[in-house]
Amino acid sequence: MKGKDKETSIEYWQKSVEALKNGGLDKAAEFAFRARKKEAQSRGYDLAEDTIFGNPLHAKRPASEVDRFEIPIAGVSKETIAKLKTEVTLGILKGENPRATERQTRDSLEDFEWPEFDQLCNEFILTNGWPPFMYMISAYYEIQESSIEQLLKELKKGQLLQLAREYSVNAKKSQTRAIIIKLLADVIPEQGGLKILELVNEKWTPIYLREKRYLLIHMLTMEAYWDGALSEYEAAERVIGDVVIKVQWWTARDEYVCPVCAARHGNIFTRSEVKKIGVPHPGCRCALLPYTVDLARGK
Numbered sequence: 001m002k003g004k005d006k007e008t009s010i011e012y013w014q015k016s017v018e019a020l021k022n023g024g025l026d027k028a029a030e031f032a033f034r035a036r037k038k039e040a041q042s043r044g045y046d047l048a049e050d051t052i053f054g055n056p057l058h059a060k061r062p063a064s065e066v067d068r069f070e071i072p073i074a075g076v077s078k079e080t081i082a083k084l085k086t087e088v089t090l091g092i093l094k095g096e097n098p099r100a101t102e103r104q105t106r107d108s109l110e111d112f113e114w115p116e117f118d119q120l121c122n123e124f125i126l127t128n129g130w131p132p133f134m135y136m137i138s139a140y141y142e143i144q145e146s147s148i149e150q151l152l153k154e155l156k157k158g159q160l161l162q163l164a165r166e167y168s169v170n171a172k173k174s175q176t177r178a179i180i181i182k183l184l185a186d187v188i189p190e191q192g193g194l195k196i197l198e199l200v201n202e203k204w205t206p207i208y209l210r211e212k213r214y215l216l217i218h219m220l221t222m223e224a225y226w227d228g229a230l231s232e233y234e235a236a237e238r239v240i241g242d243v244v245i246k247v248q249w250w251t252a253r254d255e256y257v258c259p260v261c262a263a264r265h266g267n268i269f270t271r272s273e274v275k276k277i278g279v280p281h282p283g284c285r286c287a288l289l290p291y292t293v294d295l296a297r298g299k
Contacts, residue, residue: 007034008038009034009035009036009038009039009042010035012031012032012034012035012038013031013032013035013094015027015031016028016029016031016032016035016056016090016093017086017090019031020086020089020090021082021086023067025060025063025064025067025089026060028063028089028090028093029056029057029059029060029063029093030057032056032090032093032094033047033049033055033056033057035056036054036055036056036094040054053095054095056093056094056095059092059093059095060093061228061231061232062092062224062225062227062228062229063089063092063093063224063228064228065223065224065227065228065231066085066088066089066092066220066224067085067089069085069220069223069224071084071085071216071220072114072115072116073112073113073114073216074112074113074114074115075111075112075113076109076112080108080109083105083108083109084105084108084109084217087101087104087105087217088101088217088220088221088224090104091104091217091221092221092224092225098214098217098218098221099214101217101221102210102213102214102217105213105217106210106213109213110209111209112212114212114216116281116282117212117215117216117282120281120282120283121134121137121141124138124258125141127259129256129258129259130256131256131257131258131283131284131285132256132283132285133215133218133282133283133285134211134215134282134283136207136208136211137208137211137212137215139204140204140207140208140211143197143200143201143204144197146197147193148184148185148188148190148192148193148196149181149182149185151193151196151197151200152181152184152185152196153177153181154200154203154204155196155199155200157173157177157180159199160177160180160181160184161173161180163184163188163196164180164183164184167184167187167188167192169183169184169187170183171183171184215282215283216282218282218283219280219281219282219283219284222280222284223280226274226280226288229288229290230247230271230274230275230288233245233247233271233290234271236290245290245291245292246268246269246270246271246290246291246292247268247269247270247271247274247288247289247290247291248266248267248268248269248288248289248290248291249261249264249265249266249267249268249269249286249288250265250266250286250287250288250289251264251265251285251286252285252286253265257285258281260281261281261284261286264286268291269288274288
């Protein structure tokens, strides 16, 4: 990386993307580092190669895990999967929030089948135990079961007035939304709720799909960091010899932790056991911390 960097940070990020598309993670990380270095210089500080935080060169290990993932979705092309892996890998190199990565996938990944996610949502519906990261998903499902009056509250005033004309309701623009909603709720038959739900879902379906994409990307990002950490633990174990590094499960330790994760809090697992468990799940906020077992001392 010697010599003068004449290109801009944007140009280096573009080169990083092209390198990823061609399978060159080392080159991608190098270009990402140059982009980060340019950005740092524009803010008045330097980013050295041995910098720990915000350095794409230190993110290569988790980034390298993404290409090996079997992404658990269907109904999309191989090209779309490849684009998704590129964006997630680039997001890790950038050190960006999965929310930002999600925005980059909207054009290529609109809707998709995700059986694991659907099953998890059904479990949370039954227990009403939605974790914080799935708040908007829970709101979407709640909307689908709402009464006509609740659905009407989701509509704009112009939409309410249009419905009033269709149902011959004497509603006026000068009236408040609450009054118009009450007038409509009294005359719209139960079967009319499906039409209103369609109107409501013009707003809520894009929100649902956005959150679904985010949760997928968040899960993949977490999995990459966890797998990267496990690889680092394995490398450390080979160096220190008679000390075995396992992992200890830590939850967010609040009222929103799902029952499955709550039961694992504080437990010690081998790395192979962690991989068999199949974590993290969508919306997971747990962490796997290294736990050493000294074979010579028996603890």
